[in-house]
Amino acid sequence: MKISVFGAGYVGLVAAACFAESGNSVIAVDVDQKKIEGLKNGIIPIYEPGLKELILRNQAEGRLSFTTDMVEAVEQSLIQFIAVGTPPGEDGSADLQYVLSVGRTIGRHMNGFKIIVDKSTVPVGTADKVRLAVQEELEKRASHLEFDVVSNPEFLKEGAAIDDFMQPDRVVIGTDNVRTAEIMKELYDPFMRKQNRLIIMDIRSAEMTKYAANAMLATRISFMNQIANLCERMGADVAAVREGIGSDSRIGYDFLFPGPGYGGSCFPKDVKALIRTAEECNYDFLLLKAVEEANERQKEVLADKLIKALGSGDKEGPLAGRTIACWGLSFKPRTDDMREAPSLTIIERLLAAGAVVRAHDPEALTEAKKLFGDRIEYSSNQYDILNNADALTVITDWHEYRNPDFERIKGLLKQPLIVDGRNLYKLDRMQEMEIRYIPLGRAGNGISETN
Template sequence: MKICVFGAGYVGLVAAACFAESGNTVVAVDVDQAKIEGLKQGIIPIYEPGLKELVLRNQAEGRLSFTTDVPLAVKSSLINFIAVGTPPGEDGSADLQYVLAVAREIGRNMESFKIVVDKSTVPVGTADKVRAALQEELDKRGTSLEFDVVSNPEFLKEGAAIEDFMKPDRVVIGTDNVRTAELMKELYEPFMRKHNRLIVMDIRSAEMTKYAANAMLATRISFMNQVALLCERMGADVAAVREGIGSDSRIGYDFLFPGPGYGGSCFPKDVKALIRTAEENDYDFLLLKAVEEVNERQKQVLSHKVQQTLGDTSKDRPLAGCTVACWGLSFKPRTDDMREAPAITIIENLLAQGATVRAHDPEALAEAKKQFGDRITYSTNQYDILADADVLVIITDWNEYRNPDFDRIKAELKEPFIIDGRNLYKLSRMRDYGFRYLPLGRNGIAAEGK
């Protein structure tokens, strides 16, 4: 099939590359001329494992191209995916200006039947607005052309997006048109060879499915973070609790790890948007409001642990004179994405309390420099930031941090002290090494070997 993908960002670029990989002719469109020129030269604007290889291969084989020429892209494609950003407004609602701008561009340039697919995460009712914008442009032209609007939300995990797209848990198609449903089934058939995971439903239900899925996962994370904090107070071990409740087939183990709070481009934005959608429909979504509040509080936990253990309350800035080494800046491993990352809140809190902060991350240092500038020190070596630091704080659970050189950590730090926001290490191991160790939701080790 001939496909056009509007938006060469995270979702759009992954979708374009994966559709091309299955044999389609795909053109990705973006208004950012520099980004498009970079992509033509093989420069990938985001870090995602496997994406660069996929893009380069399909470019070389002529199935994937990049352009800013909207009329050409629209006229040459049957299916037009809208995969542009929907940033949150001040009230939490999704900003649809870019989605509707693309819809209008399609309406201005289409010359035959088109399927217009909302791939961006959009509120319930967006398909109606896209349809109206398209029709308005056709009316201005005095042209009567057939088109159909489809909701096809993405369910991609950053760091595993290629795998998620090529071997999806499910593909949701929202359409009321039988012919369009069959065309979309044909498009996704290569990804269904082992098992048909494609679900066709009405458009509004498809739009709601994306928000409901992310809100549910965010709820599990916030719930487990609350359980962890309660475990700390009561002397229980959250790792054991997770094993106990996860073994229940109705619950399962996924998204039950405590941590410093969720972040990224999806969960925070989608929770806010669903709360706002509920308000617009005269419904008070109390549970999601609590989920959001819990998450904001959780982002304060690690910096609070640093202040409790190292802070001098006699000072205006209790951590003045303290050096904190931080491992992990991205909101999750295998990505350079720092949008809404807990590390931002944690480091800002440490700086406000007077601490000197050094940081390492395998991929997110460039993004961190945009956020913090020269207010913190960066290193591409995870051990270089430890020299004479008062504590090591683990924020993101990159694989590189799971089995480090503990002898070297102990030798570099001023005192062997780790605050672990991801519960990466066994208590027995940390005790044997003589670390002071404070994980989340577990009985920490207060002092060397004690």
């Protein structure tokens, strides 16, 4: 099939590369000339395992191309995927200006029947707005060309997006048109060879499904973080609690690890957008408001623990004269994405408390330098930042951090203190190594976490 993907960001690039890999002819479109020129020359603007290789292979074989020419993309393709950003507005609602702009462009230049697919995460009712935008442009042309608008939300995990696309848990298609449903089934058939996981539903239900899924996962994360905080106060072990509740088949183990809060481009934005959508319907979504508040509080926890462990009454700040080494900056491993990352809140708190902050991340250092500039120190070696530091704090659970050289850590730190926001290390090992260890929701062997 001939496909155009509008938006060469995270979702758009993954979709374009994977559709091309399954044999389709794909044009990826973006208004950013520099980005498109870079892509033509094999420069991938994001880090995602396997994506670069996929793009280069399909470019070389002529199935994938990049352009800023939106007219060409509209005219040459049957299926038009909209994968542009929907950033949150000041009130938390999704900003649809880029989505609707693409819709209007398609309406101005379409030359035959088109299937317009909302791949961006958009609120319920967006397909109706896109349809109206396209129709208005057709009316200006006095054109009666047919088109259909489909909701096809993405369910990609950063760091595993290629696998998620090629072997999906499910593919949701929202359409009321039988003919369009059959075309979309044909498009996704190569990804259904092991098991048919394609679900056809009405458009508004498909739009809601994306938000509901992310809101549910965000709720599980915040719930487990709250349980971890309570475990500290009650003398319970959150790792044991997780094993106990996760063994219930109705609950399972996924998204039940405590941590410093969720971040990234999806969960914070989508929770806010769903709360705003509810408000527009005069519904007070109390649960999601609590999830959002709990998550913001959780981002303060690691800094609070460091201040409690090392703080002084210094008027320059409780951590004045202290150096803190941070392992992990991206919001999750296997990505360089720092949008809404807990590290942003944690590091700002440490700086405000007077600390010198050093940071390491396998992929996100370039992005961190854009955000923090010279206010913190950086190193591409995870051990270099430990030299004569007062503490190590683990923020992101990269594999590189899971089994480090503890003897080396002890030798480099001023004092053997680890504040672990991901509970990566075993309590008995830390005790054996005589490392003062402060995890989340566990007894540890450091300071009391009770109030």
